[in-house]
Amino acid sequence: MTDLVLHEIRKTYGDNVVLDGFFATFPAGLCTCIMGPSGCGKTTLLRILLGLEIPDAGTVTGRPDRCSAVFQENRLFESFSALSNLSAVAKRGDKALLLQHLAELGLEESAHAPVSTLSGGMKRRVAIARAVLVPGELLVLDEPFTGLDRETKELVLSYVKRHTKGRTLVLVTHDPAERDALADQVIDMTPQ
Template structure:
């Protein structure tokens, strides 16, 4: 089953195309890692897929309410405990997976700690644990293992494998080896947009808009 399909997609940053003619599909049980140099448009692509900005051209197909998007920010409620943060999101998505999320991301010993008191790596683990309580099949993640030590990267990889085994899919932008040998690699370099012709510059705010997700 195909969970995400992208056809002849062009995405922009500041009104200018950064990637064009991009096409790929993501089936249930599969992981895809985006690669490319800094600035090529990995984050822009993920934001477009998440609905935070419109594409300049092309088509994105996905079942309704299928995506959970994890950006650079952890999106935590600072004054709530680890457990309370997960319970909040579980209530939003009407799931009952808080206990499993605590165990999978090794947060059980921290469950009563306020999020504001966690280290950067602990906050990242909690941010990733939010994915586990959404119940959504498509994970779209931007540098998901930033601030994580090797043991925590392994925890994350195990969580991704469990998600894939349950029929989910994952799209991740990262330069770090996650130990997911089964993941496919998509190099974005061939899709880098050509510079605009003189006089063809779009206004910097013609296409982008703010939004919220997750």
């Protein structure tokens, strides 16, 4: 595993300059937290890290072949069960493991229910479990704990810490408590 490095990144949409000369190193195996006001380019930066957007200039080095993400939207298979959503990304034959992950997130009784019938917070936990279960070196989390009450958020933060040791995490959040719980380093994108 190598560090993920962005060098002189520039990204524009028409006349709107979102990133200009952006530099950052995301150390392998650690969690980097990105903070800043809405509209400062955090989500665009994540999309570049994942290879979903191409920068207009600059380089990205060290991006692993396999990445996973929790986007601001859950992006689940709504007609599938919670268990089936996890099965879509996990190794075959790991049903007991998948059920364990759901149980750790307080979703054991909802494992077989269609995701469309779950509450927003339950869907969020399924989306987080699915991203955690994708085998890969990079996990990108774009405001992943939005919509979770304080007690559930603590449960999920603990789950993420337990199951992502040794992986490179990039977390976007506005919440200092989430930053403090997970981050090894912080990048502040507040415009100067």
